[in-house]
Amino acid sequence: MSNTVISTKNLDLTFQTADSPVHALSDINLDIEKGEFVSLIGPSGCGKTTLLRVIADLEQPTGGEISVNGMTPEQARLARAYGYVFQAAALYPWRTIEQNIALPLEVMGISKAEQKKRIEQNLALVDLTGFEKKHPWQLSGGMQQRASIARALAVEPDMLLMDEPFGALDEIVRDHLNEQLNKLWHRTQKTVVFVTHSIPEAVYLSTKIVVMSPRPGKIYDIIDCDLGDERPLEIRESAKFLKIAHRVREGLKAGHAYD
């Protein structure tokens, strides 16, 4: 179990709201191994984003245990163990692309020379070389999201936490970014936790798919997805892919049935 980077045990989270408490996460037991690509999939309100935010120490659980890299989520955050990619690119409009990528590096107090190196390296990784001096509004939505991935990678974290990063993009751009993300994961061997509500996206990218169901948010099924490391887009037509996708769909349907 030394390779387990994220481990939760009976994890529970209840939000206290004005009218009635909301049970967002209930009895979550999940182990994520180093180098895995894990998707959290489920309908709105199933707690997939909340779970990701608990891992990132952006929400506090109300019960159970969780460890990230063998530490508490807070220690992991303070050690900058992860890079977080949000639903929106969240680039600062007054900063150029390179300045945006430099933002976490400035916060960490990394030298200018090292900053320059990492900006160059990570922009190349997301295929944005040449856009250093552009402002975010001069880039398309897909390019902005790629820049935000480069920003998360620039921290050189052990893992990437991604919260529906391509949710707002059209399908053609999304396919392209999925392919790039698969290559990126394959090349960097980073652990990725990826929140999505797209079945093909989850199956295409993941080594493990966690199907969640709402009210209260809990894990319905965990599906292994061994389609290999390098995945051309055509893999989505294969029988194996469709079989896994079918199981995910059945899981989502069943999870919804007693809603």
Place this chain on the structure above:
Amino acid sequence: MIKDRALPVLTVVALIIAIWYAGAALLNLQFEYDQAERIGKQVSLSEALPKTMAQERPVLPAPHQVAVEIWQTTAEKSITSKRSLVYHAWITLSATMLGFVFGTVLGIILAVGIIHSRVLDKSLMPWIITSQTIPILAIAPMIIVVLNSIGITGLVPKATISTYLSFFPVAVGMVKGLGSPDAINMDLMRTFNASRAQVFWKLRWPTAVPYLFTSMKIAIAASLVGAIVGELPTGAVAGLGARLLAGSYYGQTVQIWSALIVAAILAGSLVAIVGLVGAWLNRRMGMREA
């Protein structure tokens, strides 16, 4: 662009001047009839009308009378002369600027405190709002008297009144501006493990800059009003406020109106300058033109 705007702007200006002339004729006519009656003569409307435009102490001076007065007291007077409007405008302007700088700095400091501390938010905000409900005309003489009694005279008491009026829009605007970063951007800073100071300088402050300039536009106009009001209780020594007061003592309506117009031009220019600096900074920060 300029061509497109010139026509509507000039139309409005022409309309205002036309209404002004009509008003001057209407309001000053009675005086001409009274004058004629006193010497036992009858005047026709066509005889009286031209005279309404050239009275020495009209109820409402005609635009050209004000224009001539402004010209005579600016271009044709040495700027060191006590009868020069440039001299008086400068006195008012220096108090305005000093008060505006004080007010802006004070407003920003208050906003930074309020944003970072709930206690300050709860304890300061009601007082800040209450401070603006007191009529400035009531509090201005007291500020002057109190500061005078502890030996502070000249520019500072007037600037203090300007500060009193100008810190408010800046404080309110900056509380809003510094608190306006999206939750997602605040979360991002949290994932970077950024300190409060880093969040302030790298996120809150740049987000607040547009708010700052909007509130500074209001603040600088309020500053000018404060400086003029501050000149009234000092016994009309110098400044545009003094010209207004002296004009009303002696019934010099033309003088009052020219001081008013100059004050209005000054306020308009100051607001425009703040706006231009804001737009320039916005461009320099690489923001998309709004």
